[in-house]
Amino acid sequence: TGSSRPQRMLKAVQKNATKGDPESVISAIDYYCRHKEWAMNVGDEKGLILDSVLTEVNPSTALELGTYCGYSTVRIARLLSPGSKLITVEFNPAFAAVARQIIAYAGLQDKVTLVEGPSGDLIPKMKARFGIKSFDFVFLDHWKDRYVPDTKLLEDCGLVSEGSVLLADNVICPGAPEYLKYVRNSPRYESRYYKSNLEYTKVEDGLEKSVFLG
């Protein structure tokens, strides 16, 4: 059988990027997905918003839900201060295998822990397994109908504290209407919408940044 889209993306990284250079890995994926084969990475345009929020938060501990091929994992990990950690959760073993190779190609494997399994099972184990007190930053980019249940789970597990920042991809396209209602109507969040475009297209999409108020 032929290769998968994630495998072709990995090949493009190995062919066009420089080992140990995260910027070249990001550019290689963006070029491939814009000119050869679209894929659901947060992309270069929304990626700049992700970068700016990350630089502002400067998290010591970060969480990503939905690794996919590791594009946003590389974008986040490359901006972490020394000693900071990113945990990324992916339940599709084939995607996780590609992501591990892309993260390693970027030379960021020491900053990233990729955990395989469903977020609903793994979130309650975060404190015990990784000694996490709480996450300073959470990037939500997995199934859109899981944003609300997983946010509630993070709250119930005490994994968000005052000042923790949630950044959610795709709140317009494909859309996460229940999530927008949840964070925008809750007195426990201060939310702001960053208008942008769906990766590699002119279709509107955006990121929602929500600060947990405790």
Ligand SMILES: O=C(NC/C=C/[C@H]1O[C@@H](n2cnc3c(NCCO)ncnc32)[C@H](O)[C@@H]1O)c1cc(-c2ccc(F)cc2)cc(O)c1O
């Ligand atoms: O659907 C989108 N993303 C989903 C991501 C899924 C990834 O995350 C993994 N995953 C999912 N749920 C969980 C889970 N927990 C939940 C289940 O237990 N625990 C662990 N891992 C999980 C999957 O295995 C994938 O690797 C999307 C679509 C468009 C799009 C826009 C326009 C179009 F026309 C087409 C597509 C654009 C985007 O930027 C998008 O992010």
Ligand SMILES: [Mg+2]
């Ligand atoms: Mg997305």
